[in-house]
Amino acid sequence: MAAQHRRPLTRTLTTATALVAVAALAGCSSSGDAGDSSDDSEYGFTTAEQVADSTITVWVDAAREPIANAFVEANPDVPVSIETYDGNAGGSGSFQTKIALFDQSGEGWPDVVFSSQTNDASWAAKETNGTQAFAAPLNKGYMSDDFLSGFTDGALDPMTVDGTVYGLRNDLAPVVLWYNETLLDEFGYDIPETWEDYEELGEMLAADHPGYILGSIGDSFVGTYVYYWGAQAPIFQLDGEEFSSDFEDEHSVAMTDMLDRMSANGTLVQDSIFSSTFVENYADKIVAIPGPAWYAGAIFQNPDNVNAPTGTIGAADPLYWEGEDQVTGNVGGGVWYGSSHSENLDAVAQFLEFATASDEAVTLASGLPAYDSAASSWLDTQAESGYFVGDFKSAMQTAASSVWSGWGFPSFSAETAYAAIVVPALAEGKTIAEIVPEWHQQILNEAQVQGYTTK
Template sequence: MTETMKFSKTRAARAAAAAAAVGMLLTGCAVGGASTEEVEQADGDATLVVWTDAVRLPLFEAYQEAHPDVTLEIETLDSSPEELASKILLANTSGQGWPDVLATAASAASSLASDPYDFTLDLNGLVDDEIVADFSQGTLDPCTVGDELICLRGDFAPGVLWYNPNLMEEFGYSLPTTWEEFQEIGLQLAEEHPGYIVGSASNPWDDLTYYAAAECPGPEFTGVNEVKVDLEDPNCTRVTEMIDTLLDAGAFARTAVVDPQFAQDYGTPEKVLMMMGPIWYGQNVYANMYESAPGSLSFAAPPKWEADAEAHTGDIGGRAYVVSRHSEYQQAAADLVTWVTTGPFLATEASTTLPSYEPMQGAWLDRNISDGTFAVVDTPLDEVLAAAVDGIWTGLTYKQANSETYRSVVPAALGTGKSMTETVPEWETRLVQNLEAGGWDVED
């Protein structure tokens, strides 16, 4: 495996239009910063206020250790993007209290560039162009607003097919290459080995795990200010029907993979034969929550639907790092976000998510293989991951609206025994409302 793992860049043209529309129309307002007021820059060593979540806290702690001349005042906030945005508005009202650097969901970053937030700083000229060019194709799309680069993406999360190679061999099953085969194995597993499962649809991000993989218009970018929402589209109903089939058979759990009950019932006793999910499942779920034994976990490329020409997957997570235009230490803040998104820390054990910065991806993957988190079984894992990255579906836009709605509706409904078919109408209604509130013209 090479130190630098280069992924395919065939999706640039498709991604560009959607990215531009997201940046321009998230709130229906002009973007790029409503104010052109320049903040006077301070002299001397920088003191930077950082808002981050707990997962990324070690990144900033490592930066502080490596850069004693910079003082970081870190506030750990496990807040939703909406709560963070509200805190920005409070700072706008009082005229103080902004962080210099903010870690937020990548899909929410561009909304902070427009009124009423007017928060983001254009990083062009503050971050080397050659560094920017080495981020994986598409990962900086949420950070691009018109001609401005308003954040750097620290990590991203293509979906892959996780599986237990020992169980696959013991039960005599082969890895599925299509979703139809995935369902067939799930039904066979439920009949031959009751109590074992092939996943769950009760996770807050499973709109991306399953529906984006089917190119379901929920929502789909269709024009400059337009999206289509139709969860009765055949691309969506095939997913809904598969989920219900596997739920009825007992091959899908009704709890989320990060739920302690799921870990007790399926994860720790190694009763998960396979499970579609983001690349961060390996360290954050299997290794940390289930304490999986070395050699019991590997991943394969995402399956495709038989009717489709190629496999697709969602981009299921990741954080973007935004610099405040109010900062008195803008270059120092830009240097900080550059280090946490490109620096050597990304290859250490404490870094659990896939770097967006390509030169660090090979080292990250090598480390996970060498410490036993991932077992190499057949296809080299860098090739598998490259296929997953290239399969990220760019037709899905404004992911934040979709995922917020899915997590507020679907997990609770499935947890109470409802079918996915029964749940979809409420999901669609709430999704349309969310999108319209975000300034989109919704075709349904």
């Protein structure tokens, strides 16, 4: 169905039912039945009948809306409908749930979707009840090898299934150690290099400067991806269709014990880093905090969050266990998906390239872009700005090449079990060690619900 809107249309969608209705009215792409499509083997999937100049519907979260609007401004001849949703934040599953409704109706799919999760390819690359996979294969002739090869090594691995790439990484989110140089100098402390150094700093800080902190464990992404992934804790692993979670491994036990001790001495707090209480109580009391690359814009340069003064914050190499591999965790790094059902695949490809590799993608990035040339430009811009102290670029590059490969990417998120079990238990005064059995069982239950064999 040809589109009738050439001006950007932005909506916030609160229910899946509303999404179906709006998508249909906006003239979204539909593959219909087999008679309406053609087998385009050079793309590796069956394409819908292409309609020249048809509107592409783009789903984004609020943080990605500016890049979508920038595409509209830079490409006035491409009709775009921009629709906002939660971005699948916190492993909400909203992306999969909404697409499942369109699969059932056989129409209404969006053309482009941004997800904050890196594990959606596990379901978006699979046929559902006779309906072809939502995510379009990107490296089977649809997008050029020259363009795809421009992504940082390993960036597309989570979206690659049996050698086929189904999504494009928006940004890399390796964990570095953020530190406040002003406070470290004032207190006479060194930047910690290992997890052991980090805990020792917590002990000194608690004794000499109570009220100052080294982080928070009140966010599900922090507890799982920053600490346990960064500790090489094998609590979230996938081997084919077999899922395993080991909280008795020495790395898992060591991290649990460290978090409990630092929580007890007050150097790790329970407030969400995005909460008003965290900003009010701790914005000027963060001595160091392990966190992803996107803390640069989302936390430290954000007027509504820490908003640290220029020349106080630096990024250091990731923490690691003394004498072990120097690896780190990863917190998200959003992904762009193109729909295999789109009636305007040329516009979809144009949007995907713009969102990941354009000058605007660099300018609007709050964290480290996944496209190599964009990443280099962003790092140079940050380094030249004078905002961060130390060797910011080197720390980011080290972290980006050091993400531990032992973490799995099943069709569910590690965050949901932490949010359901650990966060409320901490609020009740329990330790993580006390509720590990319950947390472990919740993870296994979620894996079984998704059809995995658990180990």
